[in-house]
Amino acid sequence: KRRDKFLMDLAVRVESLEADGQLLIKDLLDNEEVSAVLLRSVQAAMRSSGEQKLRALREVALKGILSSIAKKSSPAQMIVGLLDRMTEHHVILLQWIGSEHRSYTLGELKSEEGEEARRSLFYGQPVFTDQSHLSDPVCLDSYMTWGVYVERAEFTAFELAHADLNGMGLLVPILREERYLEGREVRKRTTHDIGGYKISELGLAVRGFIVGEGSCI
Secondary structure, eight states, X not given: OHHHHHHHHHHHHHHHHHHTTSXXXXXXXXXXXXXXXXXXXXXXXXXXXXXXXXXXXHHHHHHHHHHHHTTOOOOHHHHHHHHHHOOHHHHHHHHHHTSOOOOOOHHHHHSTTOHHHXXXXXXXXXXXXXXXXXXXXXXXXXXXXXXXXXXXHHHHHXXXXXXXXXXXXXXXXXXXXXXXXXXXEEEEEEEEEEEEEEEOHHHHHHHHHHSOTTOOO
């Protein structure tokens, strides 16, 4: 069922591209590069779960098809291989960290209409202010008697995916700076302390393949 849905969704997108004049379906039939991208994408989809990961595989397949028709070199097959070993949590993180997000005040976080603000604490994913709804809660943020919580298993899954993306070189650490005096002049220097992570140039390239046109992250 997963394979059939993936192929049907992909077929709809390909037909849409043909209607827009971006390709001709007859040009796909004898193209070995197209066949290879499609085969690897379908195999990866059959081993995958999660809406965002399957959408990412479809986007890579489409970009690989367009590159192959234009007779341009494309890393689509290698990116499909990367996605094949990733989970839904990897894909959500890569999309989230590669996007810009606004900061929220405590009032916005605590507001009844502040669901979007609270989700920003957990990569846009569902969170809870009542930990009794969770079997093993982890606190993401708190103020006096108020807090935002998620299930520990979900929290750990994102932590593992984050470490893996860093190990793959798709994320890089942001090193803190410190001020120091040299004579009477205040200077700055980079420390070894990590203040956070950002998406790397390689991560941006991969993200460019997995995010579709007009996607809302």
